[in-house]
Amino acid sequence: MTEPSTPTGPADATESPLVRAARSVAALLPRWGEWKPAAGAPAADLLAGLIVALVALPLALGFGISSGLGAAAGLTTAVIAGAVAAVFGGSRFQVSGPTGAMTVVLVPIVGQYGPTGVLAVGLIAGVVLVVLAFAGVGRAVRYMPAPVIEGFTAGIAVVIALQQVPSALGITGAAGEKVWQSAADAVHRFAQAPSVLTPATALAVAGVILVGGRYLPRVPFSLIAVAAATLMAQLFRLDIARIGAIPAGFAAPTLSFLHLGELTSLIAPALAVAALAALESLLSATAADSMAVGARHNPDRELFGQGLANIAAPLFGGVPATGAIARTAVNVRSGARTRLAALTHALILAAIVYLAAGLVADIPLAALAGVLLATTVRMVETASILAITRATRADTIVMVATFLVTVVFDLVTAVAVGVGFAAILALRAVAQSARIEQVPLETDDHLVEEHDLLREHIVAYRIDGPLFFAAAHRFLLELADVSEVKVVILRMSRVTAIDATGAIVLKDVITKLEHRHITVLISGAKPEHLRPLKALGVFTTTDSDHRHLFDTTPRAIAYARQLVLPEHQYTSTTNEDRS
Numbered sequence: 001m002t003e004p005s006t007p008t009g010p011a012d013a014t015e016s017p018l019v020r021a022a023r024s025v026a027a028l029l030p031r032w033g034e035w036k037p038a039a040g041a042p043a044a045d046l047l048a049g050l051i052v053a054l055v056a057l058p059l060a061l062g063f064g065i066s067s068g069l070g071a072a073a074g075l076t077t078a079v080i081a082g083a084v085a086a087v088f089g090g091s092r093f094q095v096s097g098p099t100g101a102m103t104v105v106l107v108p109i110v111g112q113y114g115p116t117g118v119l120a121v122g123l124i125a126g127v128v129l130v131v132l133a134f135a136g137v138g139r140a141v142r143y144m145p146a147p148v149i150e151g152f153t154a155g156i157a158v159v160i161a162l163q164q165v166p167s168a169l170g171i172t173g174a175a176g177e178k179v180w181q182s183a184a185d186a187v188h189r190f191a192q193a194p195s196v197l198t199p200a201t202a203l204a205v206a207g208v209i210l211v212g213g214r215y216l217p218r219v220p221f222s223l224i225a226v227a228a229a230t231l232m233a234q235l236f237r238l239d240i241a242r243i244g245a246i247p248a249g250f251a252a253p254t255l256s257f258l259h260l261g262e263l264t265s266l267i268a269p270a271l272a273v274a275a276l277a278a279l280e281s282l283l284s285a286t287a288a289d290s291m292a293v294g295a296r297h298n299p300d301r302e303l304f305g306q307g308l309a310n311i312a313a314p315l316f317g318g319v320p321a322t323g324a325i326a327r328t329a330v331n332v333r334s335g336a337r338t339r340l341a342a343l344t345h346a347l348i349l350a351a352i353v354y355l356a357a358g359l360v361a362d363i364p365l366a367a368l369a370g371v372l373l374a375t376t377v378r379m380v381e382t383a384s385i386l387a388i389t390r391a392t393r394a395d396t397i398v399m400v401a402t403f404l405v406t407v408v409f410d411l412v413t414a415v416a417v418g419v420g421f422a423a424i425l426a427l428r429a430v431a432q433s434a435r436i437e438q439v440p441l442e443t444d445d446h447l448v449e450e451h452d453l454l455r456e457h458i459v460a461y462r463i464d465g466p467l468f469f470a471a472a473h474r475f476l477l478e479l480a481d482v483s484e485v486k487v488v489i490l491r492m493s494r495v496t497a498i499d500a501t502g503a504i505v506l507k508d509v510i511t512k513l514e515h516r517h518i519t520v521l522i523s524g525a526k527p528e529h530l531r532p533l534k535a536l537g538v539f540t541t542t543d544s545d546h547r548h549l550f551d552t553t554p555r556a557i558a559y560a561r562q563l564v565l566p567e568h569q570y571t572s573t574t575n576e577d578r579s
Contacts, residue, residue, distance in 0.1 A: 024134060028304045030087055038340035048336035049344025051222045051371075052095055055330050056082075056345060057352065057360060058243050058368050063098035067319045068110035069118060072247040074098045074319065075353065079250070081309035081321035082346035089305030090138070090298035091285040092339045095327035096309055098319055100163065100179070101410060105276055106319060109269050116257035117266060122310050122320035123258065124270035129278060129307030138282060138299030146501040147388050147399035148418035153287045153325075154385065154399075155406025155414060157376040160326045162407075164369035170198030170241060180407060198240055198366045201229055205370025210377060213333075222334060222371050229367035241365045246357050250350075253315040273320050279415060281306045281323035288325075290381065291332045326372060329379045388500050391532040394425035395500040457484065458560045460553070462491040467502035487560040488513060491553050493524030503536040510538065519563055521548050523556040 038045050056078055064074020078097035085096035109118050132138065165183035166174040169190040176182035190199075205225040212221035233240055285297040302323070310320050331341050352360050389396045402418030510520045525533070530549075550556040 028088075028133060028301050034092065034339060038338040041337075042340060044335045044337050045340040046344050047220055047223070048331055048334035048341040050348055051220060051334045052327050052331045052336075052341065052345040053348035053352070054223070054226055054360075054363070055368060055371050055375075056095070056097060056324075056327050057246070057349060058365060059324075059326070060097055060349070061243070061246060063100060063103050064319065066100075066103045067098065067106045067118070069115050069317075069319055072251075073317055075247060075349065076250055076316050077313045077318035077321050079346050079350045079353070080316050080318050081313040082349070083343055084312045085305045085309040085321070085323070086339050086342035086346060087305070088301070088308050089285075089323075089339070089342075090300065090302030091288055091295075091323070091328075092297075093288040093292060093295065093328055093332050093336055093342070094281070094285050094297070094302065094323045094339075095331050095342045095345055096281070096306065096321050096323050097327065099280065099322050099324045100159075101280055102273070102276060102320055102322055104410065105273060109273075113262075113266065113269070116259075117262070118319060119257040119314040119317070120259070120262065121266050121270045121273055122314040122318070124263070124266060125274040125277060125320055126307045126310030126312075126314075128270060128274040129303050129310060131307075132274070132278060133300045133302075133304035133307060136300055138278070138301075138303045140299075144283075144286065144415075145395075145398060145419065145422040145499070146504050147395045148402050148415065148422060149283070149286055149290070150381070150384055150388055151399040151402030151418055152283055152406055152414060153290070154380050155403040156287075156325050157379040158403075158407050160372055160379075161376040164202070164372050167241070167365040167369040168199055168202035168373065170195060170366065172241070178408070197238060198364075201233075201240060201364055201366040202370040202373060205229055205367045206374040206377075209371065209374035213374075213378075220334065222330070222374070226363060226367045226371060229370075230363050233364050234362060238364075243361050243363050243365060243368075245361055246353065248353055248357055250353070251317045255315065257314065277306055277310060277320060277322040278303055280325075283415070284323035284325040284328050287379075288328050288332055290384070291329065291379070326375065330371070330375050333375060333378050387536050390535040391500045391503065394422075395532075398422045398425065457486040457564055458489065458557070459485045459487075460489040460491055460557075462494060464494040466497040467495055467499070467506070485518060486564045487519045487521060489521045489523060489553065489556050489560060491523050492529070493526075493553075495525070495529060498529045498532050500532060500536060503532045503538055506533070507536060507538045519548070519560070521550060521556045521560060523550040523553045525549065 057075075060074040060078035061071040062074070064071045064077070067073065074097075082095065082097050085094065089096070106118055109121055113121070159179050162179040162183040166172065166186040169186050171186040171189050174182040174186040174189070176185050208225040208228075209221045212219060212224075232238065233242075281302055282299055285299070285302050289295045289297055306322065313319065313321055327345070331345070334341075336342075385399070388399055398418055398421045401421050402414050405417045406414035513520050550559065
């Protein structure tokens with residue numbers, strides 16, 4: 001799947017500013033093609049939306065209360081922002097709403113500016129996100145190192161699991177600013193008065209989802225387990241905490257919270273909210289891509305969708321929203337195929353508010369904690385983590401540091417630390433691999449030969465310098481667009497360093513070319529560079545015996561000619577070369 005064009009892409013120099021602006025806007029708007037698959041087979045998306053709604057409901061209520069604006073504000077955000085971001089966002093799997101990370105930022109804003117100040121901050125932050133989308137800032141996430149993303153995803157999985165500890169143990173009001181502190185307090189209080197019922201419910205629900213999903217992945221075990229737990233709790237009148245009463249209805253849209261005289265003082269907190277919303281949403285969308293096959297989000301459009309969502313939510317009394325990785329992961333793992341699932345989640349939450357508040361009120365909180373515990377287990381891609389640890393020591397350090405800071409501190413700090421580590425280690429690797437050599441000029445530098453190769457539908461590329469996270473996309477993604485060739489030879493003798501992200505991008509390029517029946521040969525790769533390539537599976541697509549790996553370019557050329565030329569012509573060419 002190719003990424004849709006972004007508003008800052010190439011444009012005709014003769015176009016007027018008005019036409020370019022129209023193209024930019026059009027690139028960010030929804031397309032019928034995104035909804036067409038759901039129109040033909042909506043069942044999977046509708047079911048995934050239902051499951052996500054059941055998981056999102058208590059989270060929305062809890063985060064609304066934690067922010068200081070109340071449960072109704074959290075539910076309003078989940079419905080309004082969730083629907084707007086589902087339609088206009090850049091990811092077909094992203095589920096948006098109130099999040100724990102955003103709540104931490106909002107609490108001091110509520111204390112200083114009051115509830116109306118938070119609404120104004122959310123609206124301003126939404127405008128900032130829209131501006132960032134038109135500026136093309138979202139594409140910067142492409143340069144996020146793979147170890148940072150893997151460490152962040154694993155760390156968020158642990159954070160989500162820790163958030164469920166109080167509910168899974170039946171403890172309310174656990175103390176602690178950080179999730180690990182509140183989880184520790186919940187464990188301490190549980191140990192003083194242990195009870196088997198609540199943790200058994202959470203573990204049973206998680207176990208049913210994990211075991212059942214392993215053998216029957218198409219069966220909605222999340223919904224079945226939650227329904228069964230609720231039914232058991234009702235039939236046997238179990239003493240277990242429930243969701244409880246939820247607010248009914250939404251407030252009418254208004255701008256009464258916006259006071260022009262206060263806007264200047266709200267700019268700084270609004271920028272902080274916008275930065276967190278952008279970062280969390282883009283990383284959540286990236287994590288969703290890694291959990292789904294063939295998915296690739298449009299980062300600039302994702303910022304645009306989140307911007308519109310944060311403009312709309314405050315009008316109805318909602319708090320600022322972001323892409324929520326927990327709900328997004330549930331969405332992916334529940335079988336979502338298109339953005340209809342995220343929209344369904346918002347519509348079901350709205351329907352619950354008006355029609356089924358009483359039924360949902362009886363769902364045990366421990367059952368929903370079990371759903372999220374199972375989700376965290378399935379979020380972590382063990383194979384990817386092990387592959388990165390085998391690649392290089394530097395990538396391992398970056399991944400572990402990002403993971404630890406995510407769990408101990410917060411998301412923004414974790415990404416800053418991870419990228420900082422990656423940059424420092426990358427510069428260190430460049431310094432170690434830098435060489436000054438006097439290279440004698442060659443008379444033809446293979447130019448004549450390469451023209452002959454091109455006529456034979458063979459093309460050779462030489463990669464110079466380090467294949468790092470910041471440079472990998474710059475030239476490797478261009479290789480995926482080559483056409484009218486049968487064999488591509490990558491001359492890698494002048495590559496000075498390779499990290500995990502470069503190897504992953506190289507693997508992606510090779511896979512895409514091979515899907516188009518283009519054979520890829522690699523020549524001249526140094527032994528120290530083969531380690532990350534082999535660890536991350538660059539040679540596992542159709543090359544199990546490494547027969548597409550050559551120590552010299554002439555040998556690769558000879559093999560390429562053997563592949564594309566008829567046998568009698570290849571023999572004739574070989575004899576001519578020898579003469």
